[in-house]
Amino acid sequence: MLELLGLPLDASVHGQKLDQMTVVVHWLMLILFVGWGSFFAYTLVRFRRGRNPKADYTGVKSHVSSYLEVGIALFETVLLIGFAVPLWAERVNDFPPDADAIVVRVVAEQFAWNVHYPGPDGVFGRTDLKLVSSENPLGLDREHEDAKDDIWTVNQLNLPVNKPVIIRLSSKDVIHSFGLPLFRVKQDVIPGEVIPLWFTPTMTTAQMLETTTRTVPISLEDTTNTVLHAMVAQAEYAGADGTVILSREQSITPDVIPLLVQAGIREIKAVHPTPAEIACAQLCGLGHYRMRGFVTIQTEEEFKAWLEEEASYI
Ligand SMILES: [Cu+2]
Numbered sequence: 001m002l003e004l005l006g007l008p009l010d011a012s013v014h015g016q017k018l019d020q021m022t023v024v025v026h027w028l029m030l031i032l033f034v035g036w037g038s039f040f041a042y043t044l045v046r047f048r049r050g051r052n053p054k055a056d057y058t059g060v061k062s063h064v065s066s067y068l069e070v071g072i073a074l075f076e077t078v079l080l081i082g083f084a085v086p087l088w089a090e091r092v093n094d095f096p097p098d099a100d101a102i103v104v105r106v107v108a109e110q111f112a113w114n115v116h117y118p119g120p121d122g123v124f125g126r127t128d129l130k131l132v133s134s135e136n137p138l139g140l141d142r143e144h145e146d147a148k149d150d151i152w153t154v155n156q157l158n159l160p161v162n163k164p165v166i167i168r169l170s171s172k173d174v175i176h177s178f179g180l181p182l183f184r185v186k187q188d189v190i191p192g193e194v195i196p197l198w199f200t201p202t203m204t205t206a207q208m209l210e211t212t213t214r215t216v217p218i219s220l221e222d223t224t225n226t227v228l229h230a231m232v233a234q235a236e237y238a239g240a241d242g243t244v245i246l247s248r249e250q251s252i253t254p255d256v257i258p259l260l261v262q263a264g265i266r267e268i269k270a271v272h273p274t275p276a277e278i279a280c281a282q283l284c285g286l287g288h289y290r291m292r293g294f295v296t297i298q299t300e301e302e303f304k305a306w307l308e309e310e311a312s313y314i
Pocket of ligand 1: 106111175176177280281282283284288291314
């Protein structure tokens, strides 16, 4: 069933549980659909006009259907209060301690994701609405002691692998929704509120690229295949004389496709270059479509090096 649903790659610790839940819900719905569908077909035949020329004004006398309905209502109450609510509470209340996690602030705006890291001191610096400008989208007060080492990025969220991440979400303008499909995370961002969420990534971006690389057939028709044009090659492809037509990590643009076909290359290894993205899942305005951020999961060392590099720009 999981394969049938076509879910994206799962790259977080809790993702598997959510996927299992999705599978269970689909099975339940399938059983209900077949059950009710069959009952409907049965009643159509059983109570057809030919067999019942005269309407029966009394109807059913037994109470079986009432008991059945009460039973189903009880069963659903148990499911909701006994299982769903506690599971959800665990997910939204049992946060790891800040000391064991990477804590990041994400401030949404029309139409970007501003990411704020506390820097080496581990304390988020003061921000002030009056300081907000296009060069300082967070309104960070660089004069303040805690803000001096703070790092911020736009539409780029770097995180280390296998470490819990706590993200505190807020919005500068309207309601947005912070969606990370690969980490099975989606949370509305409400202006005037700080909403925390947490998850643990289990794969680096390099591992994601490796897992999602596919062998794609190519033909001249693909010069209009925009899905393919958004992908990059995961191997090098050369013509008969050895000149490279398409190098590794190069975009599969419409102009290289005829060259590949001419060279007799019928399939290529390709991948979407940014497997993990932040998608705004709330129609937040005319520019909603371009409210797209990127998530890069790195090893602990790579992440430290990245933080140092970012700190050098301050
Ligand atoms: Cu948005």
